[in-house]
Amino acid sequence: MSHGRQPSSRVLSQVWRPPVAGIYKIYVDGAIKSGDYVRGVGVVVRNEKGEFMAACVRWLQASYGARQTELMAAIEGLRFAIDMGFIDAILEMDAQDYINSILSTEECNGIYAPLIEEVNSLLKMFRAVVCQWTPRGGNKVAHTLAQFAIHCNDFVTWIEEAPIWLLPVLESDVLAFEC
Numbered sequence: 380m381s382h383g384r385q386p387s388s389r390v391l392s393q394v395w396r397p398p399v400a401g402i403y404k405i406y407v408d409g410a411i412k413s414g415d416y417v418r419g420v421g422v423v424v425r426n427e428k429g430e431f432m433a434a435c436v437r438w439l440q441a442s443y444g445a446r447q448t449e450l451m452a453a454i455e456g457l458r459f460a461i462d463m464g465f466i467d468a469i470l471e472m473d474a475q476d477y478i479n480s481i482l483s484t485e486e487c488n489g490i491y492a493p494l495i496e497e498v499n500s501l502l503k504m505f506r507a508v509v510c511q512w513t514p515r516g517g518n519k520v521a522h523t524l525a526q527f528a529i530h531c532n533d534f535v536t537w538i539e540e541a542p543i544w545l546l547p548v549l550e551s552d553v554l555a556f557e558c
Contacts, residue, residue, distance in 0.1 A: 395552035407456035409448035410525035420452035421524025436528035450494040457501035
């Protein structure tokens with residue numbers, strides 16, 4: 380486990396994979412409501428057994444594009460994990476080029492620079508952290524939460540007990556891994 384901008388090996392599986400004991404996986408995703416300025420971010424934290432630890436959703440009213448929304452999801456996920464005390468973690472998202480931007484050692488000068496700088500600043504607050512890409516199939520729970528956030532119009536958290544409507548998605552991830 381490394382700190383900061385250390386890449387992990389690319390995750391090729393389409394299903395959830397557990398971290399090593401004592402490490403938490405933070406999955407994040409963003410969603411955009413077509414034809415509107417509504418964005419949603421979803422975050423879920425799971426332990427090495429696949430157990431649900433915590434989740435949050437945030438509704439955003441902004442004109443962010445897809446890239447900015449995904450970076451906002453990473454920021455929200457990192458802040459949430461820090462607030463919850465999950466400081467040994469793996470940040471996973473299904474947007475590989477965004478992970479590459481976060482991990483890049485080159486200076487970022489575009490419109491995304493402030494968001495990438497904020498992500499990197501938050502990463503420094505972890506004791507140990509790795510950022511890695513996972514395909515959409517390995518990020519279904521965060522995707523479902525981000526879609527929910529679009530219609531939520533609020534910031535909502537769940538601690539240790541997932542909402543009933545999310546249980547089938549959580550269970551299908553672990554069952555797919557066990558098969």
